[in-house]
Amino acid sequence: MAKRIGLYWFTNDLRIQNNAALAKANEECDELLVVYLLDPKDLTANRYGFVSLGKNRLAFLAESLTDLARSLKQLGQHLHVFQQSPVATIAQLITIYNIDAVYRSESSGYYENQYWHMLKQQYSQLEFIEVATHTIFTSQQLPYSLSEIPSVYTEFRKKLEPIIPAYTPIKIEQLKKAPSVSSRLLKPDFPDALNDQLNNKIQLSQSSKIAIGGETQATQHLYQYFSSNHVSQYKISKNAINDINGSTKLSPWLANGCISVHQILQEVDKYEDFHGKSESTTAIKFELLWREYFQWLAKTAGVKLFTLAGMRGKKPLTPYYAQRLRSWTHGTTPFPIVNACVKQLNQTGYISNTGRKILASAMVNDLNLDWRFGAAYFEHQLLDYDVASNWCNWQNMAGVGVDPRTKLKLDLKEQQQLFDPSGDYVKYWKGETSVTTLASLDTVDLADWPLD
Numbered sequence: 001m002a003k004r005i006g007l008y009w010f011t012n013d014l015r016i017q018n019n020a021a022l023a024k025a026n027e028e029c030d031e032l033l034v035v036y037l038l039d040p041k042d043l044t045a046n047r048y049g050f051v052s053l054g055k056n057r058l059a060f061l062a063e064s065l066t067d068l069a070r071s072l073k074q075l076g077q078h079l080h081v082f083q084q085s086p087v088a089t090i091a092q093l094i095t096i097y098n099i100d101a102v103y104r105s106e107s108s109g110y111y112e113n114q115y116w117h118m119l120k121q122q123y124s125q126l127e128f129i130e131v132a133t134h135t136i137f138t139s140q141q142l143p144y145s146l147s148e149i150p151s152v153y154t155e156f157r158k159k160l161e162p163i164i165p166a167y168t169p170i171k172i173e174q175l176k177k178a179p180s181v182s183s184r185l186l187k188p189d190f191p192d193a194l195n196d197q198l199n200n201k202i203q204l205s206q207s208s209k210i211a212i213g214g215e216t217q218a219t220q221h222l223y224q225y226f227s228s229n230h231v232s233q234y235k236i237s238k239n240a241i242n243d244i245n246g247s248t249k250l251s252p253w254l255a256n257g258c259i260s261v262h263q264i265l266q267e268v269d270k271y272e273d274f275h276g277k278s279e280s281t282t283a284i285k286f287e288l289l290w291r292e293y294f295q296w297l298a299k300t301a302g303v304k305l306f307t308l309a310g311m312r313g314k315k316p317l318t319p320y321y322a323q324r325l326r327s328w329t330h331g332t333t334p335f336p337i338v339n340a341c342v343k344q345l346n347q348t349g350y351i352s353n354t355g356r357k358i359l360a361s362a363m364v365n366d367l368n369l370d371w372r373f374g375a376a377y378f379e380h381q382l383l384d385y386d387v388a389s390n391w392c393n394w395q396n397m398a399g400v401g402v403d404p405r406t407k408l409k410l411d412l413k414e415q416q417q418l419f420d421p422s423g424d425y426v427k428y429w430k431g432e433t434s435v436t437t438l439a440s441l442d443t444v445d446l447a448d449w450p451l452d
């Protein structure tokens with residue numbers, strides 16, 4: 001019988017263990033070619049003027065891929081990394097290697113799914129197999145069809161909480177080995193953009209970096225966190241603005257798939273078996289279900305995830321103030337707490353959930369800017385950038401998400417008193433400013449900035 005040759009396309013699942021998509025490909029194919037594609041468009045400025053993969057994100061990705069390549073090597077496989085258009089590259093590989101089936105993890109991203117559909121159409125004779133590895137539920141396990149996902153989170157959570165599937169370990173001991181990809185097709189294994197970031201790693205690590213990319217670090221952090229007493233404090237500490245142990249800090253690894261949401265849930269369950277169920281363990285699950293909710297909402301939203309009017313279809317009136325946007329991204333607004341948050345984000349690639357809400361509320365309500373510039377800036381900076389979590393949270397903050405009640409207008413002075421009463425946070429991140437009024441920022445005002 002002819003050999004079945006598979007192509008495994010790593011995307012949001014940069015791990016070996018508990019990776020159902022990789023396990024399926026490994027089981028079904030006689031030979032596997034394993035690739036990761038760094039999309040050149042993510043390295044150039046987008047319509048908002050920001051490069052999607054900012055330097056902090058790129059460094060985290062480079063570390064994650066290095067770790068993945070190391071683990072694959074131990075299992076007898078080789079990771080090929082391309083800095084080329086995903087569709088064209090996959091198409092080339094299909095032809096060169098007579099690929100029979102292409103595998104990847106399911107995605108909630110509109111553009112990621114467009115790529116997949118283009119390839120499916122182009123190679124209708126091949127098998128294209130996607131497996132859910134980024135979510136708790138598969139679409140078959142969900143008690144709703146995609147068009148029926150509730151517009152209110154609580155409704156979604158109440159139905160799903162009792163039916164979270166039990167953890168099933170997925171271990172891969174060895175991987176099938178395909179011939180090495182010919183060098184005439186490819187650039188060296190780690191493209192320059194990633195190598196540069198890896199060389200910068202030492203410098204970046206010395207700054208206040210909260211996480212190093214890769215499955216190895218992710219697993220270590222997971223076990224450390226759940227064997228600490230920080231878990232028991234989670235419910236009261238999770239909203240702290242500057243407490244490294246206040247929340248799990250698992251998001252960068254989860255977003256890049258260095259760890260699965262099932263692995264986290266399993267640790268919560270083990271913790272509960274030992275210490276009993278608590279408000280804190282329930283709260284961690286509650287947040288993971290928010291994430292789940294957004295994954296499915298984003299999938300149904302399609303391109304509406306990125307439109308000004310959002311999933312709700314209601315366009316806010318937002319003039320464009322170039323200088324206001326600049327001051328928001330540089331931390332030179334009249335609001336010290338906003339400045340401190342954005343400076344922390346710029347330097348570390350991370351801010352707390354409270355910090356994100358403060359930044360989003362300031363952008364939408366105080367600076368009166370188009371929310372999508374904020375979402376695009378977070379996409380550029382956040383180590384834990386996840387298309388669904390980011391754009392859905394922003395839609396909620398801007399009041400254009402499916403549930404309009406989520407629009408949040410925060411009083412910035414009150415927030416500062418509440419989360420930084422001593423002023424230490426603002427002082428540490430140099431949030432104080434001599435700019436006292438918005439008027440002093442405004443140089444340009446083009447009504448209803450036209451980006452649809």
Ligand SMILES: Cc1cc2nc3c(=O)[nH]c(=O)nc-3n(C[C@H](O)[C@H](O)[C@H](O)COP(=O)(O)OP(=O)(O)OC[C@H]3O[C@@H](n4cnc5c(N)ncnc54)[C@H](O)[C@@H]3O)c2cc1C
Nearest residue numbers: 247248249250251287288291353356384385386389390393
């Ligand atoms: C405007 C805005 C943009 C955001 N963008 C992102 C993003 O791009 N990627 C991202 O992972 N989270 C995003 N969040 C959600 C949240 O701020 C982060 O998940 C959280 O701060 C990560 O830190 P943690 O891992 O310590 O979280 P924990 O408090 O420890 O929560 C555990 C996990 O639950 C999930 N989670 C928690 N809160 C949320 C939430 N509101 N929405 C979705 N998932 C959640 C995350 O996966 C997180 O790792 C955003 C929130 C806002 C308000």
